[in-house]
Every structure is written in structure tokens, then in C-alpha cells.
Amino acid sequence: MGKSKYSHFSREQLEAKLEKLERERYGLVWEDKEENVAKQCETELPVLIEDVTREIVCDPEKPYNFIIEGDNYHSLYTLNFTHKKKIDVIYIDPPYNTGNKSWKYNNNYVDKEDNYRHSKWLSFMSKRLRLARQLLSNRGILICAIDDNEFAGLKLLCDMIFKEQNRLGTLVVVHNPRGRNDDKFFASQHEYLLVYAKNIDNANIADFNLEEKDKTQYNKNDGISFYAETSFIRTGNNSKRSERPNLYYPIFFNEETNKLSLTKHNSQWEELLPLDSKGEEKCWRWGKETFLQLKDTELFVKKVNGKNRIYKKRRLKEETGKRPKTVWYDAKYDASSNGIMLLKKIFGTDNSFNYPKSLFAVKDIIQITSKPNSLILDFFAGSGTTGHAVMELNKEDGGNRQFILCTNNENNICEEVTFPRIKKVIEGYADKGGMPANVKYFRQSFVPNVASDKDKRELVNRSTELLCMAENTFEMCVKRNSKSDFAIFKNATKQTAIIYDEESIKKCVKKLNEKQEELDTVIYVFSYDHTYEADDFENLNISFTVKPIPEAILNVYRKISKMYKK
Template structure:
């Protein structure tokens, strides 16, 4: 690049140059954006969904409707930006780790270890999807993602850029393969990393749970606030001596019946200092100001042990969440690979996640009625984890799984979607026999199966009609109304759930007939009506009882696509 000579530039030209330079990124991650074919398709075609009715199934009319989308996750996320914007509580993904071991395809080719642009390709691939995914989260939602050392640092910078460094909840080290890999030259990798971000950390809250099997059994006491264990309030290690921690040396006063504990000197109360049995002057765990605040919440208990009064604090389950997870239940071989072997009778997928790892991630991030998305669904562990959690606590969580059907390493069982993920979820919902012939009861639920599809870009009025006719599945998914109850000659269709009906009017001349049919159902009504622009005649629906809203189609869909693609294709400031 030729060096610029500013000496002869005019003031106006210098100011313009200064403004352009000011726009450049000053800190963060920079990469050479690589064109991706599936993203380029969306410049000339629009993603839609196709309902695969023969693969959908139900185990009960009132069961939870889980969603399965087969296709490229870029297209699926585009659709979900219409159907589920700000509706998702938790997103968990286990993306390609970019190891160069032929586990990740970019533009129909495996990305090799020695590819000079492998990091740029991976960042281009991930950046688009993470930006689309962030739009889906509720304001108090969480995004969790696993990764190994190959892209740990690039992913961290990318996540900071998209979610904001201030919304980084933490990074957890997970011991998933204690044996490690013997072929390593220096360190034998036995861990991977879990990054958790909040959409807005000021609104997000973790659940109060203990996820470590090693610690759960130690909480043997219980009170109105839940389980806890007693731990001495004194710090007995040398670094916690009175000399080293003078602010943590103060008296605590305890009544004769041991029921009242206070920082205020009281007549007839025991005066207790942090002194060990052998007379060493140590320190309390907190300074006095913190002790006073904790004591307002029934945090302490005093016990008489021999001639001494000992102060204990209540250590509760929710206080044990650490950022290093080493439980055996996180080992992917035993609770991922071997679990799949039990379900299928053979090894059908490389490196599935431990079921219990995903369950624990969801335990701390989800509510019992959360919507949970995994757009790298792979072997279906996230869906399985949601079903197990619902069984465990009686919850009504719903999962949305997205995965393509790419070749699963030629193992003879079909692609990832149809040969692994879908049959696993079907077995877990309906029940199955393990490879050892032990019957496993189904966990129940309904599954709606969709495949991704594309329609031509909307240019003419006829294109608008085509998009409208192909958008029925998207509209039903957006409203969660899956059961068709009426249809008339391609003029209109009506779908329902327990709480509402959704009407889709494909021809404005059918409005009158639609209203007559819709009034039969005595439920709140959402209406989508075909329009060549973004308007409709409000008077046409004034007499429709229980009307919630009328939306013109396909304009409401086109507006979403215009907005997200404009943002994605906007030049990045380097």
C-alpha cells in the first residue's frame, strides 16, 4: 500500500480522511471476511420452512410441541428471526471447533488444518450466525457455547464484540476427557471451555442450584430457604491470622440460649472471638460490616462445643457454583458416546456432549417454562437434556433444534439430522430398548419436523403471492398454532391451539367467508391477510369478535428479512 502524503491535502480532504479513520475499529478482532454460499443465496432467495408431516408425531394432544428444523442453520436462524425474535430464553450450541480434522465443511469443502484462511472462514461463519441468534434472546436470556483451545481466543473476542464484554457471565473449564489425548506433543488436552453470556447482564439471573454431585450430598440441613450445611465462620489458615487480617478480628455476642447472635455488646451474652482450640488468634471470614448484613438474613448459628462457643454460617446449595467442572458425569465418553451406543446399539456420532453437562447448563440458565434453542444440534443432546429436565422437575420447557443432514462420516446410518438427531429424539420421547434389551420409558411430548427451503426473491406481485403461500408453516410456528381446523380452496386456512386461532387469508375476496368460519371457534384470533403492500382495510375486520391483531403478508416477513440482511451485509469497520 502506497504511503499517503498529507502535506498538500486541503483542510476539507484532511477532515474527511480523519472521519474515515475514526470509524475504524481500535480494539477487538479483525479478520478477512470470506464469502459463504448459503449466505449469498439469501441475496436472491428467501428462507422458508416446509412442514414434514410424516416425520412429526405426538404422544398427547396437550403435550409440549418441540421443534425440529432440518437444514442449514443460517437459513433456520433467518426464519426464527421472524417467528421467534426475543422469544428464546436460552441458547446453547456446540459449534465446530475448527480443528482441521475434517469435521467442519465450509462452502462444500472440509477446512483443513493448514488452510491459511481457516480462522477467517470460521469467524465469518460464526459471526453471521451469532448475530442472528442474539436477536432471538429475551432481554434476560443466556447464550452458552462450548469450544476448545483452537478458537478459544478468537471466539472470546467475537462474543465480546457481539454481546458486549460487560455481558460476559463467565468462562468454565470442563473436564470432559480425563485420559486426554496421547498423541499430543506437549499438553494432553483433557478439557474444553464453556462460555456463558447474558443478553443484558443487569436483567439475567442464574438459578440457585447445586450441580456438583460431589457437593450435593453434603447439604444435609434444611430450613425455610432450602438445603444447607454448617461451616465454621473462623478462618484457621495462617494467612488469616489476626495480624494479617485485622479488620476480620472483632467480637460476636451470643445469648446464653444460643438463639440470638449480634455484633452489639449485650449484658449476659457470651463474647466470642475467632480463636482456635490451641489459642491462636485468627480471623472471621468477613469484615464486621459484612457480618452485620449477613446476620440480618438468619445466616449464622452458634453451638456450644465443650467449654467453647463456636460460630457457624449456613453454606447453601446455590453458593457452590464454580468455574471448573470436574464431575465424572461430564465425561463425554461415558455420558455421550456410550449413551448413544445404548440408544442405537452402535457408535453413530463422533464426540457427542455429555447429557449431564447440557442438563446442568440448562439448570442454571433456564426456567421451567423456557424456550431453548440449539442451532448446532448434532446428535440431539440438548433436546434429550430438555426432556430429562422436564421429567425431573415437572417443567414445560420447549426445545428448538436445528441441524443439517450432512454426511455423518460415512457410517451407513444416513445424515446427521435423519440418521442421528431425529431418531434419538423420537426414541427418547416415545421410549426404546437399550442395546442390552432393557426397556426405557418414553419421556413424552410432541415433535414438529420442518425442513428448510428457499423461494425466489420478491420482485413482482406474483412473487408476493408465492411467498405468502409458502409462508404458512412460518406463521403457524410464530403463533404456535399447529392444528389445521379449516381450509377453503386455497383461499384461507385456520389453525388452532388451546388458547387461540390463527387465520391466514390468501385472497382478499375470501375475507367474508373467513370471518364466518372463524367465529365458530370462540377463541382470540390472529389474522394474516394477503396484501400487495403493508396495508389492509381495517373496516373489513371491525365485526370480527375476539380479534387480537391483523397483519399484512408477506410484508411483515419481508420487513424482517430486509432488516437482518441489511445489518449482516453492512461493511465492517476494520
Template structure:
């Protein structure tokens, strides 16, 4: 609707009467709000790409003169031609009623991508750290996060196990930009711009998450938590959503003028499919006590909806012999039928019914078929107390504890029931509550202070406690040793750091994909502009978030050394305590997002930039095929490439010699030849047709 208000204003300028009539109709329509969250879906969102070379047909803006701190021309121009000799471009104003052109030096232009534009992404490696042997690589990608998310729809669609994000909180204090402008606190569209920005990214994130079992975790404070909650419900209607309150500043809190001082923020937990919160200790909490919790539970149902009338199908007899052994499990009797009139299957047996102490009729926990199975496997048993019989059974939770090794099975007794005991040394683990008060989550001590230890003299506002992020992830990926974790507002890189900690604790091979742009802090931009620097200049880019904070922090965590090469001082705390200078046995590679043309992709001219995407799709491990092989094919550790279909036979023979191969990329325009080769691949190797799969993916997923 913000777009409509702009158009109505233009109409008023041309025809006051028509404009006023349109304005009245608009206000009538906008007052009829449907149920749910309503906000302006500002379109198009646009982003400047200072590192992108200028090409014919590009949308561009003209930059202000070097040294100027004034806002530049925000109009969009299209490049009609490029004069290489003069290093200039001929531009035409987009959307103008009358043609307007100008010639501008290439150095004074910046490419602009609108979010309705189709993009064809690539990646350029900007460095790596390798200490993890054959482990998969963590990746840090410098780029506009919406565009990187689109790129990941090709590499990770439906395969991400957990997403943890800490988006801008929309404080009004220049903490984020919309269309190249900081969103100020007095912006009347401040909340709708934030929601539009978030919705676009969450919709793509939805494509990446594994629908069978995954989780999305979103950190937020009080400024947008109400709107975010509604947005999450609308975007993920089939998910289960909870909100956790996390105390992150227990010592001092954050002052709010004329209000209570805030010590907490919130985590929205969005669970998909069979995702469940694992019972696990939280960093900084006391060691759980020895496990003495009950193992067997009464088969008789208690509580609400436990009466015979509420669940008539669960009212049936269990027949017991006079010596206390099980004879059989009877069938459900109709509601209203008198249990006293049910005839026993044998004269020497009596019935055990689910009867309350007051004599009223209750129900069993399980149906008769399930109870028969439970007695057969030993997960149900009879207990005798004088002349009274009761029935116990193992709940699903206790069966899981047996599978997890928390409860030992010592055998079976003479009746066939399992003999169980708590494993020696086992502790009682409970699921975390919805209010987290662990001292390990102090963002001052274990966010800001810890970050200064890793990259001294480099400031980053409000980093999360490493242990708070570690805990949030642990509750969902502790049993997934090869989980893929994504953070597309990665900031200082805490999520990647937390994943490394989890890997060290259990020998896991989890990998984290961290996405951030290279935005320079607002208070530094003005000084840099006065020096004559612009985005894209090396002197500017070296101070951006990705290059100045994220990449050095991830590298320092792995190597155990600060950027100047000295060992990191201090120790990690809580769950796993060791010197930070030890580092981690992990691998990481850093990339910058590029923007390719479909013609260059389909003609193999962009292979070196598409190559990292092929590697990422195959699991981001082992060797990467960096260039087109002269022999027509090449085999790496996790994937293979056939760029000459006439060499299919030696290619397939080579595949059979490699263990753990996941994907075979086949370059061909001929679908029949692709299918013929695909049928000959070894079992378990996925055939992917290049570049048809790449071009189709982005043709269909990026237009808005």
C-alpha cells in the first residue's frame, strides 16, 4: 500500500480531483482489514552491489562525488551501452515519461538488484582454514542474505536441519537498512518494512528446512516480538511454535527511559515434522542428580477424560489366574454393558478392570491390541498386593531411555516382564523450561568479552553469548552428528563457533553455513566518505562486517590464534572447558557471492564461479573441481563431473572406485543422453543435469 500512496500522490499532482477521489476509495478499502497480520509488502526491495562489474542492461545508481557525505541520486538508470575506451556508460532513466539519458564514468556507478529480478549466483573463494582433515567445511558467505538464500535453494533445498538467526531488532538506531536507507525510529513504515524484509527471507528459508525434522530459532526483543510471532504463524501454519524467555543481561540489564530495565530477550522456536526438544543439561547449570525417576507406570489412566464414558474403547478386562499370572487380555465391552456380566474365559481366572478407589469406572492407557503386544515383549507386567492386582507398563519415554542406554535391561523375570534398572552413573535429564536463567547466557561476559579475546580491538554491537547459542542448538541437533545449520544473519559468527563446540563435545561432523553482508557500521561510514572512500573500495571493504569481524572470528576460533598470530588468551567455560588457544579440528572456507548471466553459465564461461555451488550441494567436503576437465570428466571426493558425454564409459568406471560419492553432474542439452547415462550410475549416486538444473532452479525461484 505504501506504493499506492506514492501513486496517489502523483495522481493528485496531475489532477487534484481525481487524486482526491482515489484517496477516498483507498482509505475505504484499507479500513477493511482481514483477520491476521496486516502490513505493507514494500516492493521492490533493492540492494546496491558495489563489487559487481557494470554490464550492458544493468540497473544502476549514480554515486555522489568522492568526499561527499550527501545522499546520492536514488533514481534507477539502465545501462544502454558501455564505452570501454572512455571508461564510461550511457544511461537511460528507468520509468521516466520522457526519455532522459546521460553519460557517466563507470567508477561513479553502482549496480542495483531489485528483489523481483532473477539472479544467477556464483561464489568466489576468498580464503580457507583447514585443521579438520576430511570433515565437511563450514562456509562463510559474504553477500546480500536474500540472494544467498536463493542460491542455497540449489544446494540445500529441504536439507537444512536447523536455522538460527538473530535479525536486526528494528530499534530505530540505524541497525539495518531498507533500500539502501537506514530505517529511523520516526519512519511511519518502520514496522511494515521490517516485516516485509523478514517475510521474504523466511519464505525462502522455508524451502531450505527439512520438512521431516528441523527447527527454526529466531532471537528477538520486545520491539518486534508480537509482530514476529504473527508472521511466523502465517508463514509456517503447519509448524509448532513456542517462545522462550532468555535472560541475557542479568547483572545490569538494558535501561529503557521511564520503563523497567530489561534483562531478557526472546527466542521463537519453530519446529517442523518430528522435531523434538532433547532432554539435555544447559550450560552453567548444576550437574543433574543421580537418576531415581520411576521406570514403570500404572496402566490405568488418570486425570481428565479418563472415565469410561470419555474413552469407551479403552475399557476391557485383563484376565489373571489365581496364581497371579496373566491368562489373556479381553475385548472392549460396549458402553452401558455391565462388567459384572462378562463371562471369564476360564473358571480359575478373574478380571482386572480399570476401577478407581471410589469404585467408579476408568480406562486403560492403551488399547487391548497394544497391551497384548506389551505383555509379549515384556513391557507390561502384573503386580499382586494381597488379593488385589494392578498392571504396570513402560511408556514411550522409558522405551527411548532404554534405547539411549539410560536404563539397563538385565533380562526377564519368570512372568516374562523386563528386569530394568537405571544405568550406573546415569543422571536425571529433563527438557529445558521456557525461561532460561543460566549465567552462561550473559551476553556481556560470553558475547562481547569473549569476542574481544578472539579479535582484540575490533568492536561488534551486542554479540550473543557463545554458550546461549550452543545450548539452543544442542536441544535439537545433539543427536544429529552431521546436521547442517544455517545462520543468514550471522553477524560476528557466533553460530558457527557454537557448532564447532558441539562437534568437539561428541566428535560430530556438523557444518554451519554463515551468511552476512560486508556492511560498514553507520558511525564509520561518514568518516570513510570524507576520506573519499566508497563501498567497493578496498579501504572501505576491509572494515565491513564480514571481512573485519565474521571471517577473522571463525578463523581465530579454529586456529586458536588472534589475527596477528598470537595465541588466544583465556579458556572456554561450562560444558567443555579447555584453552581457547587449542582451537578446533575443523575446516572453513570463505566466499563472496557473485552475479552471473545465464548465457555465461550455459556456455561454461562461469564454471569457476558455479563450481563452489556444485561442491556445496555435494556436502562441502573434500576436493573441489575448480575448472572444466580437459579429459571430459573428473571425480572428486564427494561428487563427479562429466562435461563430455562421449566419455561416459570411463567416467562411470571411475565412479565405481570411489566410496562416499553423492552426486554426478552431467553437462548436456540432450535429455535422452542424460537419462541413458543416469541409468548406468552406481547405486546411491544422484544424477544432476547441468546446466539445466541450475538455470531452471533460478528461473523459477527468483522472480517475484
């Protein structure tokens, strides 16, 4: 008999393992598979390098959007330093694990014959979702697209990471109305969107904007506005007399004068009660006081099956939107027409990307989960649909949403599909006008894990992009040079000073005093540990915050490492 995989465990480790299994009697358990990209972070630390040849600036006053080329695990690692608790919406479309060699694990395609196919996928997703959750703001929402291959496992995994009570809903999107003809039993038409909140108490799902076809029902006009008819009898929850007794009362109608009243003045006034078609007692939509205020302009009576019925005018100006439903069935969600064919229109060629999402499916889910100034992340960015959708929404409502797109460059997808699509959408394509936006393009790079003072200096020297992204300050005011080993960057409201060598502190302080910018100021200063000398900055005549580096970065990376060793 071979050795057990637990034979090297200490008594304390075995007890901890048993305790964990006892806690997880109900839930999701899988054989965790080590992943090379995660193991790499034990010896190397991810940083970012900007490709300045791909920078796009349309309006210097507007914020930047980011494209990050590299494995999304490493991108999420760096974003945990730059954007922890800053992301409002995460939309992802991960590999569906169909078994058709559509995704790689440790550089090898995973097929249907792999006995650990589902375990590998869950290990892959678990690492990334745990990192992603830490990026969400307190009102943040995660949306994950998936099909039947991993729907059940992903739902349990998200219940575990985000907590079941924070699940906002499961949506069905009909993305292939024709159905898949190669399915053996049922021609699949749909996929799912799993929607979770960081904290359900802070979550908000907006209504859909009304489209022109929705407005056609408002086809009557009384001189005040267009309106649609709806019964004055309440329906749905709290519609019974026993539930809202104060809303059950007689209303009197005079057919000759076409007037409504709470008083029966004579025999010409007919009593009307809130009874449904079966004669069951319901209640009115308003109480008596509101009825008296609005009856002459907002209510009317018409005959239905020979009986007088009271109707309310539902005015167009009252209807700002419509509640999203759990099944999305609309031609605009067709991934062929508004995904594949749209990419063909953008690039003017076929086969630029397999299985892109419908632009409208992504646009609609972002519209109802975001606000006009939200920050949206997609760490399975693929063809860049999420960035396209964000720019479309900003154009429609004047918003300032920003996007961060993360994707690897397998088959040159980031360089030849993701970035070019975003560039074409900004500049305009075919018969579509442009949508001005600013973009910075970064690539993942690595420095040795810190084991010496030399390594600390190497990390600081390579951290400029990380620090500028964390503070969202990219306009260079003072350039680093051999005589002054510091740099200063700013935006409209903030400036960031980076002091790469402690010998340059006095020069940096002098420069900041000369500039006298009335901006929030963050100073990153090199230090061998987590401290700095407060006296070094006592002559600085502006308000400021000091953060020692590389400790500010290392502290975040250490926490991630500890999280995965638990």
C-alpha cells in the first residue's frame, strides 16, 4: 500500500484538515490542482510595464481606461495593490470548459478525457474569484457568464466565496435562438449570468431604460401627456382586502356627468367596489385622500363586459424604466448577429475571435448594475466587448464609466483583437462615429521576490506604473534623472511623488514646495522597512501622506500569499 498524501501532515495539520471537512459537509469540494502561474508568484512578483506606443488620448481632462496584457491571475495580483475595494462592477466570461480544448491549464489544453477536468477548472476559477472579490467596492457587483458545463459548480463556488445570501439572481440569456444543432438531445439556446453582490445590503439593480417599442403602449393623450391604461384595482402582493383594509372602500360614479365621488349624492350614483373578475374582494391602488386629490385628472371609467370599471392613467413621464426579468429573450442578445457579425463589421474580416458575446447583452447587464461614474473590470476580456459596451453607455447617458480589461496574448488576441477593437470603437468604424476615450496599455512583467536589499531596490525601480495606476496620476510634472532620483505625476485633483532613493528626499521636498500645487499629495518613499523618518518631511508646506515602498506593495502581495496557504 502506497503512502497516503496526508502521511507528511503533522497532528495539528490533520486536525485542521478534519475541522475544515466537518465545516464543509454541504458545499463544494474538489481536488485542488496546483497552477504554475500561482506558483510563479512564490519566486517572482508581478509588476506592470506600459507600452507607450499604444496609448490613446482623446481628452486630457478625462480619466484613463486600462488594458493589461498577461495572465489574469497576475493581473488580479497587481490590481489588488492598485484597485483594492475600488471596482464597482466585475463582468467576466470565463472559458466554459466544454472539453473541446477551449482552454489551457498549466499550458496544456484540457479535453473531455481529462479525469480532473472539473477540478482543474474549479481550482482555476477559485483562485481568481477570491482575488476578484477583494477588488469590489462595498456596493460592488460580480456578473459571471457560464453555460451548463460548469453552471452547477460555479454557482456553489460563488455561494462559497461571495456567500449565498449575496446572490442577487440567476439570469437566462437566449444567445442562440436557433439552437445548437449538434446537441444530441435538446438544441441549447441559452446561457446564464450569475449575479452576486459584495454586500446585498448595499446592492442596487436599476431598471432598464425604456425603448421606443416600450413607449408604443402609451398611445393615449389627454392634453397633459401620453398615457397607458391600467386597472385602479391593485394586483399582486398586498392586493387583498384583508391585507390592506384601508384601501377597500366604495367609490361612486355618475354616468351622466362622468364624475367620481366618495359620496352617493342620489340614486344616479353607482357604487363601485374593488372586486376582481371572480368577485373576490381586492383593494384600490390609493387611499381616500390621494383619490380626492387626483380623481379628476388621473382616473376614468369605462365599460368592460357591460360593467363600469375604474382605470388609472399610467403616464409616460412616470415610467423611467422597466424591471429586469430573469429570462432575457430578445433578438439583440443573439451572439451571432451582435457578436460575430459585429466583429466582422469592425475588422472587415472573418474569424477574428470565436464566440464573442452580444454587445447588447453585456451593455444591458452593465447598465443595470453600474452608475454613470462606475469602474468596471473584465479579467477575461477576450475580444473587448466589455470595453465597447462601457463606451456605448457613456455616449448614451453622458457618463464617465471607466473600464479595465485583462487578457492574455494567446494567439496574439490582446494585440490583434482586444486593443484594435477598442481603438476602432474610439476612432469610429464602418458607418459608426467615434466615441472619445483615453486608454493606457500595460504588459505584465516580473521582478525577483524580495530576499535582499538589492531586490527591494529593484522592485521600487520597476514599480512606477503600479504607483501611478494606484493613484490614477499619469501626467509627468518632474521626470526622474540621475541627479534627482524622484519623479512627480499628477491629475486634476491629486499629485504623486515617487522617491526612488532616500538621498533624494530633500530635493523632492524642495520641488514640491516650489510647485505649491493645491492638490492632494501622496509621497511614496524608498525604505528598507515599513517606516520612514517624519523629520525628513517637516519642511514640506503642503498637506501630504507618506507611504514607504516597497513595503506598501509587499504587504498586499504577502496577504495574497497567506490567503492561498491557508
